Amino acid sequence: MTITTHQAFKTLIHGEWNESQSKATIEINSPHKNDLIGSVPSLSQEELNDSIEKTVAAQDQWAQTSLQERAEILNKWADILEERQEDIGETIMQEVAKKKSSAVSEVSRTADYIRHTVEDALRIHGEVMRGDSFKGGSPSKIGMVEKEPLGTILAIGPFNYPVNLSASKVAPALMMGNSVIFKPATQGAISGIKMIEALIDAGLPKSLVTLATGRGSVIGDYLVQHPGVDMITFTGGTGTGRHIAQLSTMVPLVLELGGKDPAIVLNDADLDKAAEEIVAGAYSYSGQRCTAIKRVLVQDEVADQLVERITNKVKSLKVGMPEDNAVITPLINTKSADFVQSLIDDAKNQGASVLVGDKREDNLIYPTLLDHVTSDMKVAWEEPFGPVLPIIRISNENEAIELSNQSDYGLQASVFTKDTENAMKIADKLKVGSVQINAKTERGPDHFPFLGVKGSGLGVQGIRNSLLSVVRDKVKILNM
Numbered sequence: 001m002t003i004t005t006h007q008a009f010k011t012l013i014h015g016e017w018n019e020s021q022s023k024a025t026i027e028i029n030s031p032h033k034n035d036l037i038g039s040v041p042s043l044s045q046e047e048l049n050d051s052i053e054k055t056v057a058a059q060d061q062w063a064q065t066s067l068q069e070r071a072e073i074l075n076k077w078a079d080i081l082e083e084r085q086e087d088i089g090e091t092i093m094q095e096v097a098k099k100k101s102s103a104v105s106e107v108s109r110t111a112d113y114i115r116h117t118v119e120d121a122l123r124i125h126g127e128v129m130r131g132d133s134f135k136g137g138s139p140s141k142i143g144m145v146e147k148e149p150l151g152t153i154l155a156i157g158p159f160n161y162p163v164n165l166s167a168s169k170v171a172p173a174l175m176m177g178n179s180v181i182f183k184p185a186t187q188g189a190i191s192g193i194k195m196i197e198a199l200i201d202a203g204l205p206k207s208l209v210t211l212a213t214g215r216g217s218v219i220g221d222y223l224v225q226h227p228g229v230d231m232i233t234f235t236g237g238t239g240t241g242r243h244i245a246q247l248s249t250m251v252p253l254v255l256e257l258g259g260k261d262p263a264i265v266l267n268d269a270d271l272d273k274a275a276e277e278i279v280a281g282a283y284s285y286s287g288q289r290c291t292a293i294k295r296v297l298v299q300d301e302v303a304d305q306l307v308e309r310i311t312n313k314v315k316s317l318k319v320g321m322p323e324d325n326a327v328i329t330p331l332i333n334t335k336s337a338d339f340v341q342s343l344i345d346d347a348k349n350q351g352a353s354v355l356v357g358d359k360r361e362d363n364l365i366y367p368t369l370l371d372h373v374t375s376d377m378k379v380a381w382e383e384p385f386g387p388v389l390p391i392i393r394i395s396n397e398n399e400a401i402e403l404s405n406q407s408d409y410g411l412q413a414s415v416f417t418k419d420t421e422n423a424m425k426i427a428d429k430l431k432v433g434s435v436q437i438n439a440k441t442e443r444g445p446d447h448f449p450f451l452g453v454k455g456s457g458l459g460v461q462g463i464r465n466s467l468l469s470v471v472r473d474k475v476k477i478l479n480m
């Protein structure tokens, strides 16, 4: 079954696939060809309110279904996503200009994510406690601690993984008995609609989801402050995340935000391996990943050798269109490309050397490698979300730690050295959520905890943690 009619997609509101009552739509163009892919409904606050009321009301009955029933629907969802991975992958490719093979594997990774979420949820149990383990307590007091859903979860996703980072919020929420308001990124909304279509085709009752299509600048604040929302899980920019944290009141928040992940390369590193990981980490999907390596901090003694290796690899990156499986494709919009270009220009004007790149065609920024970047340059601190990598030469590892920790962000870091014990000591000192030793920064495997500190986030994702973020304890005490 398909919900499309002439590229005018409907959305899931009031428990049905509907247009906006006003018929208002948002046209979605591809970033790389600027051609119209389709349109999505632009919902008003009033109709969102009606739909959210239905979604809130539907949650109670859903929470009473057995975990096995929910598991069956979610596993079916994973199967359908896999069956449709070509079609949904094609849509992701068109909407966010991600290379075709990565767009398709985003969908299959999502199916794996959902299945693991189901398995893990089936193994989450409460506990029984006796009162006498606290001083003066009585063994006749028995506490039974169970997990209960929070209610209705507002899931807001970013453009760069429009299916995977959305399903990784929606699946745990539903599996644990919550209903969901899903706000997809506008550039990514058609992929989001197709993802939810698969979920409904798997048998999920339609009222359990409100699919809030519309611009974040128009409906975002309203959704975040809606009294029907019991928890917010958000992935996106740090500015938006901070704004949401300021607006929301008395609801738990999980925020996965921006990053400025350093790759620290020490004198004793395997430089071939480091260069390979750094280039893959920095440039895949044109650097539009929160976990991309966004600066290299390399010791002076090995800097020239490392830079030579990185330069050769960057020169061989395939640049072009997502249909051709190019690694470097046009950025999501002109504003982003302008911003990346401004960082390159600022670095150049302040004396950085351009080793590769600094070439632009519309939104397509060629892979750019900047050497001799200093702390005065914006590119040393700002998140480009584009294919530009600054090399900062350092004299010792303490300087690397200091520069890493001076960042407003704290998502991940990589340390390249053959001395694992030293790497562990450095990892202890880095103010980030995760440290990769001798590998690029990245989110997976998806059952590992995933988190950022400082401006990179609040709370923890990763499958087990995402499941626990959408429940609370319910304690029943039996006094015998």
Ligand SMILES: NC(=O)C1=CN([C@@H]2O[C@H](COP(=O)(O)OP(=O)(O)OC[C@H]3O[C@@H](n4cnc5c(N)ncnc54)[C@H](OP(=O)(O)O)[C@@H]3O)[C@@H](O)[C@H]2O)C=CC1
Pocket: 156, 157, 158, 159, 160, 165, 183, 184, 185, 186, 187, 214, 215, 216, 217, 219, 220, 221, 224, 235, 236, 237, 238, 240, 241, 243, 244, 256, 257, 258, 259, 289, 290, 291, 383, 385, 411, 452, 456, 457
């Ligand atoms: N740490 C992590 O796991 C990840 C972090 N990111 C970060 O996300 C950023 C890029 O993603 P991008 O999509 O541009 O991020 P944005 O912050 O611009 O948008 C993210 C989502 O928030 C919505 N939104 C916008 N304004 C509001 C508002 N006032 N209230 C509620 N929601 C709102 C957007 O809707 P709309 O599209 O309609 O504007 C979109 O759905 C980068 O900084 C990147 O580092 C990305 C992926 C992973």
